[in-house]
Amino acid sequence: SQQGEEDPQALSIQEGENATMNCSYKTSINNLQWYRQNSGRGLVHLILIRSNEREKHSGRLRVTLDTSKKSSSLLITASRAADTASYFCATESQAGTALIFGKGTTLSVSS
Amino acid sequence: DTAVSQTPKYLVTQMGNDKSIKCEQNLGHDTMYWYKQDSKKFLKIMFSYNNKELIINETVPNRFSPKSPDKAHLNLHINSLELGDSAVYFCASSFRIVSTDTQYFGPGTRLTVL
Numbered sequence: 702s703q704q705g706e707e708d709p710q711a712l713s714i715q716e717g718e719n720a721t722m723n724c725s726y727k728t729s730i731n732n733l734q735w736y737r738q739n740s741g742r743g744l745v746h747l748i749l750i751r752s753n754e755r756e757k758h759s760g761r762l763r764v765t766l767d768t769s770k771k772s773s774s775l776l777i778t779a780s781r782a783a784d785t786a787s788y789f790c791a792t793e794s795q796a797g798t799a800l801i802f803g804k805g806t807t808l809s810v811s812s
Numbered sequence: 813d814t815a816v817s818q819t820p821k822y823l824v825t826q827m828g829n830d831k832s833i834k835c836e837q838n839l840g841h842d843t844m845y846w847y848k849q850d851s852k853k854f855l856k857i858m859f860s861y862n863n864k865e866l867i868i869n870e871t872v873p874n875r876f877s878p879k880s881p882d883k884a885h886l887n888l889h890i891n892s893l894e895l896g897d898s899a900v901y902f903c904a905s906s907f908r909i910v911s912t913d914t915q916y917f918g919p920g921t922r923l924t925v926l
Contacts, residue, residue, distance in 0.1 A: 732912055743816070743902055743917030744855070751912075787853060793911030794857070799845070799868050800915060802855040 705733075705790040705803030713809045720777040722806040724790030725770075731793060733766060733773050734800065738787045747775075747788075780810045815839050816918040818903050824924045825893055833888045833921045835903030841916070843867075843909040844886040846878060847902040849920070855902070861886055862909045893925045 708723045724733070732751045736744040750757045750766045750773065757764045763776040777784055787807045791800040816837045825831055837844060845868075846858040860868040864880045875891040886903060900920045906913040 734914075738853075741920075743904075743919050744915075745917070746914040749912060749914070789855065794868075796868075797911045798909050799857045799860055800911065801857070805853050805855075807853075 705792050705801065707788070707790060707803045707806040709806060710804070711807045711809070713811070714780055716781055716810055716812045718780055718810075720780050720784070720808055720810070722775045722788050722808070724773045724775070724803055726773075726790070726792050726803075727771065728792075728795070730768075731797070734791045735762075735764060735773075735775050736789045736791060736802070738789065738805070740786070744789065777808075780808075782810050782812045784808060785810045816903055816905055816916050818901075818918040818921050820921060821919065822922050822924075824926065826926055827893055827895060829893050830889070830891045831893060831923070832890070833901055833903075833923075835886045835888070835918055837884055837903075837905040837916070837918075839905055839907075839916060841905040841907050842883060843906045843913075844880065844883075845904040845906075845915065846886065846888050847904060847917075849900040849902060851899070859886075859888075860909065867909055890923075893923075895925050898923055898925045 734749045735747040738744045761778045766773045787805040789805045791802045843862045845860045849855045859878045861880045877889045880886045903918040904915040906915045
């Protein structure tokens with residue numbers, strides 16, 4: 702069954718603005734990952750946050766995790782046109798041997 | 813060098829035909845996966861192999877048969893193609909079959925069944 706649900710489904714912003722995407726999941730997790738998919742390409746790993754972490758940074762990316770609310774957010778600061786892509790959260794399957802992806806948030810950054 | 817490669821990139825075929833998609837990774841990973849992404853971008857795991865052994869076989873019609881001749885290759889053969897098989901199929905690999913390992917995705921194969 703699908704684990705993660707991203708919100709919003711689509712987001713349009715101007716260059717320089719911040720973009721926030723949210724992910725909610727249903728069952729307990731050990732970690733959560735975020736991936737990016739550019740149009741017509743494969744997914745690229747962005748960041749992993751473990752269940753005992755509340756916040757993690759990587760360059761212009763900031764990920765938070767609230768296990769009590771079963772939710773995570775991805776913040777992209779000072780967005781650029783090149784950030785235009787779909788962003789997916791992924792959680793582990795029950796057996797921990799596969800990733801279960803959400804439906805993604807499509808981000809459009811216009812210059 | 814491409815880390816995870818797939819061939820072909822595009823595949824257009826008629827209903828009822830049999831087709832194969834090939835995947836190769838040069839990362840030295842032990843685990844490889846096949847995912848299906850539908851028209852709404854929903855990405856779903858189909859199979860995973862670890863050291864050439866099938867680990868996960870999600871609810872996928874048995875018309876789909878993965879084959880792993882060695883750790884670097886995982887091919888997907890599809891028999892009797894149906895309209896609903898139209899999708900983008902992604903191959904991925906990871907160092908181990910644990911959820912904390914990053915998965916590296918290929919560029920995808922867009923399959924269109926007419």
